[in-house]
Amino acid sequence: MAGGVKAAPGQGDGEVRVNAPAGALRGYREDGLQVFKGVPYARPPVGEYRWRPPAPMPIWSGVRDATRFGPACPQPPSRPGSLYAPALPGQHEDCLTLNIWTPEAARRAPVFVYLHGGALNTGGGAEPMLDGAALARRGLVVVTLNYRLAVLGYLAHPALSAESPQGVSGNYGLLDQIAALRWVRDNISAFGGDPDAVTVAGESAGALSVLYLLASPLARGLFHRAVAQSAYLISHPALSRAECGEPPAEEIGERLVHALGARDLDALRALDAHTLTRAAAEAGYAPLGTVDGRVLPRQLLDVFERGEQAPVPVLAGFNSGEVRSLRFLLPPPPADSGAYEAAVRRGYGDLAEDFLRLYPAADGEEGRLAALRDALYGWTADRLGRACAAVGQDAWLYLFDHGYAAASERGLHGFHAAEIPYVFGTAARTTPLWPRIPDREEERRLSRALGDYWAAFAWDGRPAADGQPRWPAYAEHPGGRWLRVAAAPTPVVDPLPGHFALHDTLVRRRRRAGDTPWNWNIGCAAPPLAGTSETP
Template structure:
């Protein structure tokens, strides 16, 4: 027994020391909202699961976010908060990654900061996922590599699907401003307001915030650029694979689209809820599981307040935030999104006939860019250019016209697994290169080889993005200067290595701009979704259009 007691005593003396040392090393930050204790991992301070808004549950379901109450004591920030409610991913989905447990109580954010950060640039990331899925906790968005470049990275959660984008006449009636919907967008604004108030305590500069996102996150960036309530909350914007498409109005039929309130009433009926009390009583799991089967697709609604008008109209009027922008798209966007494509025509003659029926006087231009000799590749390219290419170039050209820095890119990089799966430069494939998370992609993601060439490309992209967040001009030591878009449609081409270029896909942007202009003028629904062989007959020339 004495020997056992001596051993136990020895262990008791040995074990607490490293544990106590680890506890002492955990970073403590006293922010205006309250004190938080995070962790240090490889010289980066990480704070996870910090609430920026109260739980949107019960009577707060489908209401604007309410700022989280300040707290006393020290909050543990070592673990991610819950992911927002969302449907289970489809089998075989290459984008499905690991998520925390889901809950309606999900409005939290995460911070990665250099150990000695002081007045550092801030990079706020909005995840993609069609406004239906995703989380700021996904490993592919780990901010450590960017933080080691001297910037403070913030990732956020926001309400998704019906929880975040649901308008209904009864909701509008009870709201002081008589509008409803756009709760997910309001969450993003609330997160930016939290950053403005608190990020200085983490070593960030609240006056030097870049808001960034990919896909639906980039769509959100555009809405934030035009939202009056978001003005002044960020100084720069990054939009990766954004898509500027028509949105429903709250109550009126615009571009042939069913009003958002009418869509909401129909959805409530399908769920068997006849009033707000019944809607708010629905279990969150029921909503997450059943709504995707109804055909409902979440989207912001034009309410005249948070979303003043169609995005493209706001940009046409120059109403967007006058900030520098970095925007681009991937050469293989649609390769992983083939569900967006219609059934291909039987042969080249049928393809050409369909294009001529839809594009009229622009048909020759369309067929020159998207020829019938390879229908599959032409359909992939046309849909990519109409949705993602046109949007990215629209963004950089509009910001350049406003006298702001505008930087355009094409991500065109592949590797053996993407070539094997015919997924060269697929949608979102640039993300692990920007974040330096090649080893942390979802399980079914085409595996990125751990080679010097892949690491160098990732290092270059991380440097460009971090320098843009810092200064508004993307630069990477040892790599080409990134030309401003105003320099003959300058862009940076990310293939095996970055290289500068000019005049990407000559004539393509002008073609799609002309077609979209006419369709908008005619009030056509989904004016840049219906592309190629499913394009409706082009309307006559309208004032201000080619």
């Protein structure tokens, strides 16, 4: 077999072995694919390794079984009634593993590395909806992985920084992702993959992670294309100073340790991982990357505005109903339309009329859902398109606006993450509370189209699908070209005229003021806006 993969002697047609630089592995065949699960890419981050950068995994002896998923990172429970509660094969700190689906005849095939979402709090690479088989049958080597989550993955603290030779802390989950990409670079040829054609992709927190990887010097050269589905380009805490209205990340960590009643790091490391993770979530800890000057050199938006991101083509987009399944992000509703308009005028000043024109009080909750959608997800996609165009890189943007009966009946048209089972071809493998996708030809046709577009992008950086419209590059029109995905894909120019420009102006004002985050504080939740006019 190509790529170092061969049938396991005496094991029958169902098993295969690979001799990778990391060590020998035993996987299995499945409908023309070879599958390897639970492959360790770094040392388990337990005991003394908790809150340390991932260490290389020693080459193992013998043949390691790779026929079962590894456990996910310990994580807090999902919100009650969440559509996104994943089905995972247990949880354990020994979680730094990845999974590989590869065509049997693969020879230097493009590699598609997918990062799961879950607000950096939940999820895992074994989620059934992320099964890589359908994409692998398009000629890709597909990789999913676990990385450290929640307090285990993103805690910053002065004592942790003091332990670090670089004087930094936090970002451990991001460092795990970088370690996994290094493992792919060093080992994926043995599975028939091309280490010089790696696409990194993700949705929601996975897409935020893609932004981190685009911005991080430590990830440079480890991937060659990027896919960001429903990314959110928000402000982040800096390590040891207040920035953009965010307290220092180390201070956030100190507050958490005090809230947990731990004496020192040894006491914190002695806590059971599940107890620690749950207690941190109950104390209000919300994981985010840390701007530490090393792993993340500066605010993400500053990186993209300076053109310092990785010089790779980007496919990015958002969904028309992003916040319909995330209503907990909305601020409390105003008492009436008068209260709504008054709150907007207080928060937006001279921008209030533009805001009320786009999101009028008469629209009620629909307007508030649209405003937060556009501020978090739509503006981010458009900003990525403009950032790529500014440095001569291709960008391909989409708006997923597809609905079906089970979703619409629950008010979830085009909801957050709704595109994932279409891309992966896993409509029958969604989570228990997911609105069931009908088994109809029109749905299968759309899934084939999206899978083809994504796979083609992984092949050569240009999304294309047989029998479907040409996907125009963002820079082909001054207003930005997009692909609107409804019943079928359709090229459009700027799907929401004026919406992204308004939020861009708002972010610029907040950045200039320096004391206000740009994230969920939109509409009625917006604090008074500094300044009364835009300046260069």
